[in-house]
Amino acid sequence: MNNIDKILKEAKKVHFIGIGGSGMCPIAEILLSLGYEVSGSDNNDTETFRRIEREGAKVFLGQVKENIADDTELVIYTNAILKGNEELEYAKENFPCVERAEVLGALSRLFTNCIGICGTHGKTTTSSMETQILMEAGLDPSAVIGGKLPLIDAYGRYGKTQNFVCESCEFNNTFLNMNPDIAVILNIDEDHLDFFGNLDNIKKSFREFAEKTTRIIIYNGDDENTVDTLKGIEGKKLISIGRNDDNEWVAKNINIPGGFYSDYELWHCGEFVAKVELSVPGEHNILNSLCAFVAAYESGADVESICKGLKDFKGASRRFELLGTYKGVTFADDYAHHPAEIKVTLEAAKKMGYKNVWAVHQPFTYSRTSLLLDDFAKVLSIADKCVISEIMGSREVNTIGIKATDLSEKIPGSVQINSLKDIAEYVCKNAQDGDLVITLGCGDVYKAARMMVNIMKK
Numbered sequence: 001m002n003n004i005d006k007i008l009k010e011a012k013k014v015h016f017i018g019i020g021g022s023g024m025c026p027i028a029e030i031l032l033s034l035g036y037e038v039s040g041s042d043n044n045d046t047e048t049f050r051r052i053e054r055e056g057a058k059v060f061l062g063q064v065k066e067n068i069a070d071d072t073e074l075v076i077y078t079n080a081i082l083k084g085n086e087e088l089e090y091a092k093e094n095f096p097c098v099e100r101a102e103v104l105g106a107l108s109r110l111f112t113n114c115i116g117i118c119g120t121h122g123k124t125t126t127s128s129m130e131t132q133i134l135m136e137a138g139l140d141p142s143a144v145i146g147g148k149l150p151l152i153d154a155y156g157r158y159g160k161t162q163n164f165v166c167e168s169c170e171f172n173n174t175f176l177n178m179n180p181d182i183a184v185i186l187n188i189d190e191d192h193l194d195f196f197g198n199l200d201n202i203k204k205s206f207r208e209f210a211e212k213t214t215r216i217i218i219y220n221g222d223d224e225n226t227v228d229t230l231k232g233i234e235g236k237k238l239i240s241i242g243r244n245d246d247n248e249w250v251a252k253n254i255n256i257p258g259g260f261y262s263d264y265e266l267w268h269c270g271e272f273v274a275k276v277e278l279s280v281p282g283e284h285n286i287l288n289s290l291c292a293f294v295a296a297y298e299s300g301a302d303v304e305s306i307c308k309g310l311k312d313f314k315g316a317s318r319r320f321e322l323l324g325t326y327k328g329v330t331f332a333d334d335y336a337h338h339p340a341e342i343k344v345t346l347e348a349a350k351k352m353g354y355k356n357v358w359a360v361h362q363p364f365t366y367s368r369t370s371l372l373l374d375d376f377a378k379v380l381s382i383a384d385k386c387v388i389s390e391i392m393g394s395r396e397v398n399t400i401g402i403k404a405t406d407l408s409e410k411i412p413g414s415v416q417i418n419s420l421k422d423i424a425e426y427v428c429k430n431a432q433d434g435d436l437v438i439t440l441g442c443g444d445v446y447k448a449a450r451m452m453v454n455i456m457k458k
Helices: 003-010 025-033 047-054 086-094 100-110 123-136 171-177 199-212 224-229 284-298 303-312 339-350 366-371 373-380 404-408 420-430 446-457
Strands: 013-017 037-042 058-061 074-077 097-099 113-118 142-149 154-157 163-167 182-185 216-220 237-242 249-255 262-268 271-278 321-326 329-334 357-361 385-388 436-440
Touching: 003 100, 013 025, 013 086, 025 037, 025 047, 025 100, 025 142, 025 154, 037 047, 047 058, 047 154, 074 086, 074 100, 086 097, 097 100, 100 113, 100 163, 100 171, 113 123, 113 199, 113 284, 123 142, 123 163, 123 284, 123 303, 171 199, 182 199, 182 284, 199 224, 216 224, 216 284, 237 284, 249 284, 262 284, 271 284, 271 303, 284 303, 321 446, 329 339, 329 446, 339 357, 339 373, 339 436, 357 373, 357 420, 366 373, 373 404, 385 404, 385 420, 420 446, 436 446
Parallel strands: 013 037, 013 074, 037 058, 074 097, 113 163, 113 182, 142 163, 182 216, 216 237, 237 249, 329 436, 357 385, 357 436
Antiparallel strands: 142 154, 249 262, 262 271, 321 329
């Protein structure tokens, strides 16, 4: 038994530092449902912060050492907490402390059917699909998702079965804390190079994740990096999905007519299984849905229920999220922050029949922007109009000297505007009837989308 497993098994009073975070709230909710006494703090008074309070946690706004009761048995914190935080420093000196990823790993071993969904792109959408399918199939899963699922209006839930859907992120090797029973590997691409350094190291981490899986690996057989990573793995059931006939599960006769829907025929080992209809746009969601379908099928869901769940799924928050049409201009928001993600999002948008597609992109981190500068320029050029905000540095200091204009100058006709407020005003002034405006990025560019909607409403 791992040390964290032992602590979690013995402790009954747990405190969270950063309890309102989207990754922390569902874990707190699961522990509450399992009978733990939960408290927690956050610096931001958010919907998730108040949600966990309504669930029964004792919460504190602001982070000071007095928040932690003397009889607390375990403190869980997130890496988003900055060094020097008074509450965290006090906790580390006086209580057993573990990072969120370690707790997620322990939870993966508590359930007998943990479905760990990983990949460079598509994790949140596929985890959301999977959760909705299992819920509608009556398999009542617990879940920890990286985005808000409209069906539950939350980032996760506690179910009363042994099914646990867990979005498994490779950044900082977070997913290596887990031991899923079913691993889903969507794709492997160059990302988080500030941490991994190169593609070979990324592949090594995914290989280790696959090796830590107890029973089944469902993988994208059309993705060369994934296939290469899994070569020679033994002792697991490997199931391939894709468009290529060499795969075990295959999507055929794919129909993507434009708009927010598509359909295809699903075949298994050369035999027709079902016609699958989707209510989310883009060819990339065909493969996401294939993975979700097979994971649900291997978890005991019937074909009819899986098809219904996929058709009913309208997307996760910030994944081509439609915000509405105002004065003839349609607004959407997407989390895409890597060239491969931006490419599939903009290609899907271009097939929808809008007059012009606007890409409003917020570059995230100096290292990623610098390393993938030409790739970003190429995919953002797919849009008819492009606006680039200043770079959001997040955890980094700009020692490279990269500027947002270095990107915008490589995109014909693009505009570089620093503030989100000025971007919103510029787009609303220039967008025309019949246009689609989509904000792209994993930072706070979504605020610009909401500003635009408010401007157009007025």
